[in-house]
Amino acid sequence: MGQIIRIHQALRHLTNNQSAVEVDGKTVGKCLAELVERFPGMKPKLFGTNGKLLSYVDIYVNAESSYPEELDKAVNDGDTLSVTIIIAGG
């Protein structure tokens, strides 16, 4: 069954304009790894050169923040992950 990753508006051009991508993983990190494998352009938008999530990227699992576990946070079949980036315009 896997999980659905909802893609932030500003990143959808990197997922062929898909607003949601289906993946299958046991943790947030594994889900994002599959996302990045299928859409390599996402990698520098999500991860730093150290392999950690960028500080201005947040992942929500079923609308709850994954912080502080972030990549290690366990996910279940049917969960929805939301990839968001900080916005700052006014």
Next chain:
Amino acid sequence: MLTIDELERYDRQIMLREIGKEGQEKLKKARVFIAGAGGLGSTAAIYLTAAGIGNIRIVDRDTVELSNLNRQVLHWDEDRGRSKVDSAFEKLKRLNPDVKIEAIQETITEANINSLLAGCELIVDAMDNLPTRYLLNKASLKHHIPFFHGAVYGFEGRAMTIIPPKTACLRCVYRGVPPEERFPVMGTTPAVIGCIQATEVIKYILGIGKLLTNTLLNYDALNMEFRAFKVKKDPHCEHCGQVKERSK
């Protein structure tokens, strides 16, 4: 006491059982700080002024440019080159002469933030950058002033209400600073978010309804969806918790 004119001006909201004359008097006594007279600040200021918030201090450093006019509805074509706070002062006074408006053309900095905020009971975050938002967040925590966050990008907007020290602060939710850019924005997006911020301010003053505390409301205009992300107060937050080293 409300004047006869005020009773008539606010008649449609005084009719609400959640407001009444008593609530309207609370709005009249309130002192609100609006940080920014741009897209968010224009909308929030217009609706707070129209609602009869008695005292509004609006701060912005910029002058009106042509490229502001798709969203910054306090400023009109004739205002190009004028300071945004002068333009805001004039429009808000014309909208509601009973409201005391203080318009200050300043850059909000660590050095002046306490004096700029002096006497204000609530902060509306209508800034266009995160470093200044973080300054406002810290000041909100220091002085225990409720903080009403809003931000926009393109067709997306966010809002969150922070009641220090009880609820998650901005830094509990946002831990980094995205690269600086000239952000795109559809004018209707800050209008929606600025209205939400103004509504939260009014609800807080009146002590009614449920606030966007511990909740980051995300507005996706393209899909016309609102999603409420739950957030928690971070015990290790750099601003409201214990300092902890974060990855850059």
